[in-house]
Amino acid sequence: MFKKTKTAIVITSVFVLTACGGGGGGTKPSGNISWGNGIYDQWKMTSSNVPTTDTADNPLCTADVYSQDVWFEKYINGQPTGIKGDFIRTDTEERNTQCPTETTWGNGIYDQWKMTSSNVPTTDTADNPLCTADVYSQDVWFEKYINGQPTGIKGDFIRTDTEERNTQCPTETTTSSSAVTLVSGTPTTVSSTTEETRASTDVNGNSITKTWKIYTDITTIPITTTVTTTTTRITTHSDGTTTSEVIGTTTTSTIEDQVTTTTNESLLSTTVSPNIVSTSDEDISEDAAMNGTPTTTTTSVTDTRTSTDANGSTVTQVWTVYTDTTTTPITTTTTVTTTRTSIWTDGSTTTEIVGVNTSEAIAESITTSTREEMVSETITPNVVGYEDSTSSSTTTVISDPVLSDTIENTDTREDGVWMFYYDVWTTTTTITTTVTTTRATSYTDGSTTTGVIDTQVTEEITTSEEVTTRVVAPESTPSEPEAPDSNGGTVTQPNAPSLDFDPTTYDYNTYYNNPSVGTPTVVNSNDPADFSTVEADNGSVLDVNANYAYARGWTGKGSTIMIIDTGIDQDHESFTGKIKYLWDAGYDTPYEDENGHGSHVAGIAAGNKDGLGSHGIAYDADIAVAKIGEQNGISLSGARQALDWAKQHEDIVAANISANTNYSNDYKNSITDHGNGVYTNNHVYYGGTNYYNQENPQDWGDVLPSELVLTISAGNYDLGYVQNPATFASAVNANGDLIMDGRMLVVGNWNTSSQAIDGAKSGHVCKDYTTQCNDPYATSDFYILAPGTSINSVQNGGGYTSMSGTSMAAPAVAGGVAIVHQLWPYMQGKNIAQVLLQTANKNINGYNANTHGQGLMDLDQATRPIGNLGISLTGRTGATTSVGGGISFDGIDTSAISSVIAVDGFDRDFTVDLSGLVTENNSNIAHLSHTDGASWGIKYANLTAITNNNYTYAMSDENNYSFGYNFNWYNNIDVNISYTEADNSPWIQMSGIWGETNGSSTVDTNLVWRKDKFWTQLGIMNTNTDYNPGLVNDVDTIHSVYSVMGWDNDAVNLYGGIKPTAFAGKINMDVPSSVDNDGSMYYTSTDTSINNSVEIFAGIGWKYTSDDTSVTVTTVADKEDYNTGVNLTYQFK
Secondary structure: OOOOOOOOOOOOOOOOOOOOOOOOOOOOOOOOOOOOOOOOOOEEEOHHHOOOOOOOOOOOOOOOHHHOOOOEEEEEOOEEEEEEEOOOOOOOHHHHHHOOOEEEEOOEEEEOEEEOHHHOOOOOOOOOOOOOOOHHHOOOOEEEEEOOEEEEEEEOOOOOOOOOHHHHOOEEEEEEEEEEEEEEOOOEEEEEEEEEEEEEEOOOOOEEEEEEEEEEEEEEEEEEEEEEEEEEEEEEOOOOOEEEEEEEEEEEEEEEEEEEEEEEEEEEEEEEEOOEEEEEEEEEEEEEEEEOOOEEEEEEEEEEEEEEOOOOOEEEEEEEEEEEEEEEEEEEEEEEEEEEEEEEOOOOEEEEEEEEEEEEEEEEEEEEEEEEEEEEEEEEOOEEEEEEEEEEEEEEEEOOOEEEEEEEEEEEEOOEEEEEEEEEEEEEEEEEEEEEEEEEEEEOOOOEEEEEEEEEEEEEEEEEEEEEEEEEOOOOOOOOOOOOOOOOOOOOOOOOOOOOOOHHHOOHHHHOOOOOOOOOOOOOOOOHHHHOOHHHHHOOOHHHOHHHHHHOOOOOOOOEEEEEEOOEOOOOHHHOOOEEEEEEOOOOOOOEOOOOHHHHHHHHHHOOOOOOOOOOOOOOOEEEEEEOEEOOEEOHHHHHHHHHHHOOOOOEEEEEEOOOOOOOHHHHHOEEEEEOOEEEEOOOOOOHHHOOOOOOHHHHHHHOOOOOEEEEEOOOOOOOEOOOOHHHHHOEOOOOOEOOOOOEEEEEEEEOOOOEEEOOOOEEEOOOEOOOEOOOOOHHHHEEEEEOOOEEEEOOOOOEEEEOOHHHHHHHHHHHHHHHHHHOOOOOHHHHHHHHHHOOEOOOOOOOHHHHOOOEOOHHHHOOOOOOOEEEOOOOOOOEEEOOEEEEOOOOOHHHHOOEEEEOOOOOEEEEOOHHHEEOOOOOHHHHOOOOOOOHHHHHOOOOOEEEOOEEEEEEEOOEEEEEEEEEEEOOEEEEEEEEEEOOOOOOEEEEOOEEEEEEEEEEEEEEEEEOOEEEEEEEEEEEEEEEEOOEEEEOOEEEEEEEEEEEOOOEEEEEEEEEEEEEOEEEEEEEEEEOOOOOEEEEEEEEEOOOOOOEEEEEEEEEEOOOEEEEEEEEEOOOOEEEEEEEEEOOO
16 A cells, blocks of 8 residues: 655755856756766857847847847867857746747758756856846756757857956845645556676677566656745845845646666576687689680691612602691689688687689690601612614694685676675695604613603794685575573573484494593493492482483592581591591581581582492592581581682582571461462561571672582471572572572472472572562572482491481582583583583473472483584684584595584583594486586586587576587597586585585586597596585695597497596595683694595497487496486587
8 A cells, every 4th residue: 555645845946147147168067967978068159150130020139148149059079060059048938928939040940949947057157256137147058959859969058258247247146945745646566577688708708698587567656746936036236235035936736656666687598609819811723724626727748858779779759748737725714712711719710711703814725746648759760871862753734724815796697796705715834843852861770761852843834825716695694503602591502403413322432431521430331221230229329310421431530529517427438538628617526527417418429439338429529528517507607618718629619518597487477478489578587688587698609619519408398498598599689690600509309209399399489579579580490309318328437327308419419510510620610500400300290390490400411412512613612503414525534523522502512423424425327428528517517518619508597507618639639628617516515514515616628539430538627616614614626537438320329438536636624623621622623635436437328310409318327326318409500
């Protein structure tokens, strides 16, 4: 139970106020005033911040110096803080009503400083007498309030700064007495528990953490305090008198709680944690080196080494020294690990990693290795002695006649204007005398050698001229056949031959396997069946008729195929002796095939024909290897680098890339099929003009070696159009020219079992499409098929295996390129490509150009002539005349024309035998009918002579006419002379490739001796031939003789004799005989003298004669024929 009590407490307070100030600084109050933990300097007046006027709206408060607004700044440790206080006012109630409570300063609102009543010192701290006239004479402490809230910032007491006021003001003393009554209420107790953690450090430096549980009982007793205060003012005046008065009585009651707190605590736990005494850091550096992809560059030099063997002979060895320089980039990674070791107060240590720094440095490791290979060894015995001898030879070369001048003449006739051309031909004869000095050298080993040590050549040159006549009739001259287009594309077919000529009927030896054409392979058989072996059947050889090319001697010899793929198995027997060049894009295993794809492809193109497994299409071709990939595909940028590298090797005539871009479904879904093999693409990236799938075809065209043909797979997607980069075949530049120059062949996969295409077909993704495709070229123009399904070829590591895809089809066509190049090494690459495209087999299942392109490659047809064969007299690419026509001339040596070079529609040379176009010059048997004195020239012109006195004349038209004169020379001897023009020649007839016989002119002179009924006739003819040149470019004047004798009794005429027999005259032929590897055609000039044999004939005639008419019935015969004819002659009187 609580008991209420009342307690009266009387408190007497004395306030000392100094009315006018009083000097002296303030001191920090003591007693019950709490200042926290801080040191608070006094507030100092900032004189520079005293406003010039009162900031209040009402008049100044008093006459006191404090009636001004004075601003104070807070100092801490003697330094200004920038915290400024408001002006100071008294706390007297009535003064508060007169003065403002807030003043605006700067940007902030500063509350006034308020007196903290609880902090009023109990005694005056001033040393001066109390100033009774001013409530400010007391020491008053103030606290800073902001926005009505105390801040805890307290100011020092305030003094005036007027010295004299301290001595003038009176002092007042106020005495107060108070009676206090205390009444206690009912106490209440609240109990609580808390936990407290206390930390300390023991003598060893360890951290001690203790957890205490604290029990707290708080007892609260309400106490009511009543205070009655009586205030008495005692005034001491300056004369020493005092007065007192009660100036106020106040009663106040307050209720306060008396709180008693009782605390008990108990220790729950103690934790001792050692602390770190010291730490030390250590850096550990570790280097790790990683090798990059090495690049090897091989250079070679030739080193000739000379020594002497035991026999004293000179041994000369030629070595090729190869230097392999391998550059390997090495990346060194340096890792610096910082480890910190800490020693703890309990003596233990700990280690931790506090930092890891990594840096890289790249250097190159260059290693050089040298290897050498002996190329040749020559053992030269020592010389014992010499013996020189001389010999001479003379060579006469008569040049082809050169037209040095032409004189024109015209003759206007009824049928038009006849042109007569008199050509002056100059022939140069060069007699070359060669004197050769030969030295025979004897050696210590008993051998001898002979060599030419000096050659002296002298020339004697003479010239001669000959005039020939050409007559041009008014009718138009047939035009020469149009030359084939040598630039590829559509071939202009030459005119059909004038004779039935089929070059495919010629045997292989004379038509194909001839050293004058390309560089043929020596084969044991010319029968294609002999090349249809199991080895050939295991691959794709027979499906493309390559065995026909082999039988003709064409196997790819001298050509090199570059396989741009995953490398090659260099140790496989299929490639023994074949790998000529190696290039690598910088892989860890240079050149070697880690995938197997590249080796299989290389075997299809050019694997050895060795009786094992299968062989390549061009089994005699060499291989260049360009490795641009390994296990995960190939790099198309690497392919371009390989093509650029191949420019330094002219014998690389074909390159194969069996790889394509894989199209996304997004791309394929953007394709629109317009039918007839035409597609468009509206893809946001690959559509429209970017149908090249963002690969730039010009980049490929820039690196494509001159004349190299690039074969590329069409792609294995079952699409109507091909996959990149196969689309580049039809790409054009701004001028419309093919960027790939027509030398990219896109190869699709022909499944020979299903007779259908496996994979991409030949449709065209159009670049310029309106209502139709306006692209100048289509993909199908360059698309060709080859077998690609289940093709046996090289297996990586040994043996053979089967693979499928357009990757297997493309190298077969590369082999085809090598075979065609072997035949015609001078051909432009785009023409080789066109040969394969134009000869491809279209007789396949369901053929359609929009799907199958140009058809299935056919090497039988590719190695046959395209179009008609023709003979060119102005070089291989000059105008040609189709092989045909014929020549009739006695004495031609057919061996000179049994191996003649003809060219086809692509200006490719073939060897043909023209001897079958030569026939003997057999005169018409009717010519043998003869009477004494008759002109044989007139008979050859098929004219009937009319005699008038001593004159004879005959004419059938303007091309066939004759006139003559006869006279008695001596006794029984008459002389007959005649000149005959005819549209034929009695000695040579030619057409087609040989030239064209236009006519002849013959002077016939004969003598006739008569005795009774007997007569004898001896004659000589000189015949000039008018012709257009062909293979025959010159026909000499032909001189011939004849003799006839007979018996004539007016009714019966018996006769016999020798036909005209030529004894002088020749023709000259320039025969194309060879073509070199550069495509230059060479001609052999051949002179053929006429050499007709002596032929006897006999005849009998019966003659009836009237005054002016005679009728003769004649039967004539020679060793080959006979004829009976009737001859009617009318004689003018």
